Amino acid sequence: MIAGMRCAVCGTTVDIAVPFAWRCPKATADDPYHVLHILEGGDQPEPIDDPNPFVRYGPRLAWWAFARANGLTVAACEALTHEVAGDFAVTPFERSSVLSDELQLDVWVKDETGNVAGSHKARHLVGILLHLRAAESLGLLTERPPLAIASCGNAALAAATLAARADWPLDVYVPTWMDDGFGDLLDELGARIHRCVRRDDDPSGDPAMLRFREARSAGAIPFTVQGPENGLCLDTGRTIGWEITDQAADAGIRLDRVTVQVGGGALAACVGAGLGGGVRLDTVQAEGCAPLADAWERVIALDRPERYWAKVMRPWPDPHSAADGILDDETYDWIADIQAMVESGGEPFVAPESDIVRAHELAIAAGYPVSHTGSAGLAGVLAARPGIRDGDRIAVVMSGVAR
Ligand SMILES: Cc1ncc(COP(=O)(O)O)c(C=O)c1O
Numbered sequence: 262m263i264a265g266m267r268c269a270v271c272g273t274t275v276d277i278a279v280p281f282a283w284r285c286p287k288a289t290a291d292d293p294y295h296v297l298h299i300l301e302g303g304d305q306p307e308p309i310d311d312p313n314p315f316v317r318y319g320p321r322l323a324w325w326a327f328a329r330a331n332g333l334t335v336a337a338c339e340a341l342t343h344e345v346a347g348d349f350a351v352t353p354f355e356r357s358s359v360l361s362d363e364l365q366l367d368v369w370v371k372d373e374t375g376n377v378a379g380s381h382k383a384r385h386l387v388g389i390l391l392h393l394r395a396a397e398s399l400g401l402l403t404e405r406p407p408l409a410i411a412s413c414g415n416a417a418l419a420a421a422t423l424a425a426r427a428d429w430p431l432d433v434y435v436p437t438w439m440d441d442g443f444g445d446l447l448d449e450l451g452a453r454i455h456r457c458v459r460r461d462d463d464p465s466g467d468p469a470m471l472r473f474r475e476a477r478s479a480g481a482i483p484f485t486v487q488g489p490e491n492g493l494c495l496d497t498g499r500t501i502g503w504e505i506t507d508q509a510a511d512a513g514i515r516l517d518r519v520t521v522q523v524g525g526g527a528l529a530a531c532v533g534a535g536l537g538g539g540v541r542l543d544t545v546q547a548e549g550c551a552p553l554a555d556a557w558e559r560v561i562a563l564d565r566p567e568r569y570w571a572k573v574m575r576p577w578p579d580p581h582s583a584a585d586g587i588l589d590d591e592t593y594d595w596i597a598d599i600q601a602m603v604e605s606g607g608e609p610f611v612a613p614e615s616d617i618v619r620a621h622e623l624a625i626a627a628g629y630p631v632s633h634t635g636s637a638g639l640a641g642v643l644a645a646r647p648g649i650r651d652g653d654r655i656a657v658v659m660s661g662v663a664r
Pocket residue numbers: 380414415416486522523524525526527528529586587634635660661
């Protein structure tokens with residue numbers, strides 16, 4: 262059951278009945294180092310027998326608890342889920358004999374390539390949209406402020422896909438170097454694209470993020486996959502971890518490890534929360550951008566490292582890798598990622614670029630139409646392989662079709 266949200270940095274709590282609690286109330290422009298995490302209590306409700314993950318695990322979700330706390334019925338929550346996210350289904354989880362034979366391990370793949378918009382990203386955003394739609398039906402939202410995201414990858418595509426379906430305006434803040442073909446895709450989905458040039462008076466940092474934050478300050482809704490910008494993205498994203506847990510149990514197997522590629526860190530946070538600490542969670546970043554592994558070294562020496570955010574999580578100076586979807590210079594959700602690794606006995610791995618390339622070749626040979634980003638979890642397994650026992654059972658997430 263969900264009681265509310267709690268800031269992992271300052272401890273401020275927000276009751277679950279409060280609408281639009283995207284960020285810690287104490288976060289300011291000068292002190293953005295806060296992040297709301299879901300505050301759970303008691304046992305997880307049993308899954309409902311339904312192929313749609315957001316119905317299946319509905320009663321475990323924060324948006325659902327918000328709606329129920331404000332008087333929506335279970336039937337109304339289910340109906341809203343079908344309306345907003347009707348075409349999501351539990352994604353495949355299967356053993357790959359090609360990868361298992363190649364690595365001399367028992368490799369299982371959570372295959373997100375067929376998910377809405379071709380990756381797992383939409384999972385994170387569904388909860389924000391459901392929260393908004395519930396607020397509308399409760400009369401708590403009478404006009405639709407625009408949704409906003411800074412991304413030029415799978416998250417932007419997922420946001421544009423969901424916003425188009427909901428007929429909700431979306432502003433996408435992108436870097437000037439965004440691929441034109443990708444811009445066309447967003448355009449076809451009706452998103453308003455803003456190419457963000459660095460202005461003379463801009464402070465340091467990504468200009469697309471700066472413009473996104475300005476839009477948010479002007480009232481736009483952070484429709485983003487970065488916990489500090491909207492803690493609710495860490496809600497429905499957990500379905501991926503719950504699915505893996507239940508699918509492993511159904512297959513009669515026990516996983517030894519799960520290795521997850523990390524960009525902003527929301528995916529690993531959600532897989533970790535969904536697995537509940539019972540399976541070792543390792544993370545992986547590319548050698549050309551590894552701020553989480555870098556922070557890990559500093560965190561080890563500290564008591565309650567979240568108090569020292571700006572000192573612990575330092576922006577990576579020159580991100581580069583063929584896995585271009587995980588080049589976030591900061592791991593925004595580092596607190597949840599580190600908690601998940603510590604609780605489960607995992608650690609962060611750094612994959613040499615040669616492993617990023619080889620993992621991609623292996624993933625394609627195994628039949629997964631992923632990008633280098635989408636197969637980077639496997640690169641983590643390659644990097645960690647010398648320390649793994651032969652035959653160990655490992656799961657990776659293949660996500661993000663190559664475009
Ligand atoms: C296919 C794919 N896998 C993994 C990630 C990493 O997710 P996160 O940024 O939540 O760490 C991304 C992020 O863009 C992605 O596109």
